[in-house]
Amino acid sequence: VLTQSPATLSLSPGERATLSCRASQSVTGFLAWYQQKPGQSPRLLIYDASNRATGIPARFSGSGSGTDFTLTISHLEPEDFAVYYCQKRSRNWPPSITFGQGTRLEIK
Amino acid sequence: EVQLLESGGGLVQPGGSLRLSCGASGFTFSTYAMTWVRQAPGKGLEWVSSIGSSGGSTYYADSVRGRFTISRDNSKDTLYLQMNSLRAEDTAVYYCAKDSLQGLDWGQGTLVTVSS
Numbered sequence: 087v088l089t090q091s092p093a094t095l096s097l098s099p100g101e102r103a104t105l106s107c108r109a110s111q112s113v114t115g116f117l118a119w120y121q122q123k124p125g126q127s128p129r130l131l132i133y134d135a136s137n138r139a140t141g142i143p144a145r146f147s148g149s150g151s152g153t154d155f156t157l158t159i160s161h162l163e164p165e166d167f168a169v170y171y172c173q174k175r176s177r178n179w180p181p182s183i184t185f186g187q188g189t190r191l192e193i194k
Numbered sequence: 195e196v197q198l199l200e201s202g203g204g205l206v207q208p209g210g211s212l213r214l215s216c217g218a219s220g221f222t223f224s225t226y227a228m229t230w231v232r233q234a235p236g237k238g239l240e241w242v243s244s245i246g247s248s249g250g251s252t253y254y255a256d257s258v259r260g261r262f263t264i265s266r267d268n269s270k271d272t273l274y275l276q277m278n279s280l281r282a283e284d285t286a287v288y289y290c291a292k293d294s295l296q297g298l299d300w301g302q303g304t305l306v307t308v309s310s
Contacts (some may be wrong), residue, residue, distance in 0.1 A: 118297040120239075128239065133297035171239055173298070179303060180253040181293060183229060183241040 088172055090186035096194040103159040104187045106174035112152045115176035119148055119157045122188075123168045131170075132157065159191075167193050196220045198290050198301030205307045210280050216273040216290030216301055224248075224268040227293040230275050232286035233303075240286075243275065244293060258284075281307045 087110040097103055107117065107148055112134040117135045120128035132148035145160045161164055172186040202214040216228070217275040230242040243264040244253045252264050262274040273290050285308045 116295055120298075127300040127302055128298075130297040130299065134295070135298075139297060173239075175293075175295070177295065179227075179246060180250060181227065181229070181244050183231075183244065183293075185231075185239040185241065186236045 088173060088174060088184055090170075090189045092189060093187070094190045094192060096192050097162055098194045099162050099164055101162050103157075103162055103166070103191055105157040105159075105170055105191070107150075107155040107157070107186050109153045109155075109174060113155075113174050115174060115178075115182070117148075117150070117155050118173045118175070120171045120173065121166075121168050122171065128171060149167075162191075164193075165177035167191050196292055196299040198292065198299065200288065200290050200301045200304040203304030203306045205309065206280055207310050208281060208308055210308070211276070211278045212280065212306060213267060214275040214277065214288055214290075214304060214306070216275075218273065218290075218292070220300045223266075223271040224299045227296065228264075228266060228273045229291045229293045229299070230264060230273075231291055231300075232284075232306075233289070234283075234286045237286075242288070245273070271291065277306070280306075282308050284308050 089108045090108045120133040122128040136148045147158045169188045169190050171188045176182040197219045199217045229244040245264045249266045261279045265274045287303040289303045290301045
């Protein structure tokens with residue numbers, strides 16, 4: 087199980103956002119982060135805990151290992167307000183894919 | 195550029211069946227595992243099913259095992275999800291995704307509504 091906190095985060099543009107994802111057991115595979123805006127598909131931001139996906143701005147960073155992971159957005163832009171999901175996957179088959187319940191990042 | 199295009203969604207009565215398709219382009223389809231993920235209205239993401247690159251191994255969430263069947267046709271670069279015995283709680287947007295250790299690449303989704 088992946089537990090994300092907080093459920094909702096209210097911040098202003100220019101502030102720093104810190105989103106948490108905690109696993110019930112140590113993640114031995116990899117962990118990814120996705121952004122989803124209303125009416126859109128999720129978009130990959132971070133894979134393998136700390137690697138930015140192609141085209142993702144440097145203000146997005148991921149960190150963590152074991153059971154505790156963090157997505158940080160260093161300086162919020164208006165387009166960053168969205169829902170964020172973490173996802174874990176095992177490195178082997180079956181993939182054992184699990185998602186967190188999401189964190190809604192809203193404008194304060 | 196990875197492109198995934200789902201189709202086949204729609205309105206179906208409880209107990210009915212539907213087959214979703216996902217056409218892939220922009221990558222070598224036959225070398226990647228593929229996954230279906232769904233999202234009920236106003237809810238979070240739920241993994242549904244995955245299939246290995248050759249199609250020889252499949253994996254299902256408990257909520258759909260025995261009712262849904264994932265398959266693929268590597269000659270047509272197409273992924274499928276056969277959904278039988280549909281229930282109201284299966285109502286969701288269904289996304290197909292290219293699955294790798296670099297994360298999931300997503301299609302735009304297709305809406306399935308189960309209602310009488």
